[in-house]
Structures are given as structure tokens and as C-alpha cells.
Amino acid sequence: YPPNVLPIADAGENQTGVAGEDFVLNGSGSYDPDGAPASLRYLWSCDNCTVSFDGRNMTVTIHGLEVGTWEFTLEVFDGRDSSYDTIWITVV
Numbered sequence: 496y497p498p499n500v501l502p503i504a505d506a507g508e509n510q511t512g513v514a515g516e517d518f519v520l521n522g523s524g525s526y527d528p529d530g531a532p533a534s535l536r537y538l539w540s541c542d543n544c545t546v547s548f549d550g551r552n553m554t555v556t557i558h559g560l561e562v563g564t565w566e567f568t569l570e571v572f573d574g575r576d577s578s579y580d581t582i583w584i585t586v587v
Contacts, residue, residue, distance in 0.1 A: 500529040504580035506569040511585045518557040525571045533574030
């Protein structure tokens with residue numbers, strides 16, 4: 496078998512908004528150059544926040560962020576390897 500080419504994670508652009516606003520995380524810019532061995536799977540996480548959200552989709556909506564700067568990481572997995580990209584949401 497040929498070696499697996501790592502997928503490319505693209506978490507989108509950093510965002511700024513106000514408290515109480517919804518934020519949309521969009522990983523649709525991610526891709527797998529060799530399309531193998533399986534379709535991409537997405538997992539969003541937030542290391543420094545306590546909001547809960549279902550982060551297993553390409554696009555997720557975040558509710559309830561308070562004032563501060565929040566770090567969100569997207570992991571894309573192609574069935575063999577993962578890659579990561581991070582964005583920050585600043586809430587004022």
C-alpha cells in the first residue's frame with residue numbers, strides 16, 4: 496500500500512463577537528489529499544472553556560461564551576492519521 500498522506504485541517508478564521516452571540520465553527524476548508532483510507536471525521540474541542548457542544552460535525556454552533564478569548568481546536572482524522580488547526584474566539 497502507498498503511504499498515507501496526512502489530511503489538512505482548516506478551522507477557518509479567528510472570530511470576534513459579543514457575549515450572548517452564537518459563533519459558528521466551520522471546518523469545511525479541511526480536506527484529505529489522497530482521499531484514503533476513509534472519509535474525514537471531525538472533532539472540535541475547547542481546552543479553556545466550559546461550554547458544552549457537540550463537536551463531532553464539520554460545522555458546529557457555540558452558545559454561551561462569556562467575555563474572554565477562547566481557543567478551539569479542530570482535529571480531522573482520515574482513518575489512519577490526524578491533523579489539527581486552532582482558532583480563537585474573542586468575546587467582548
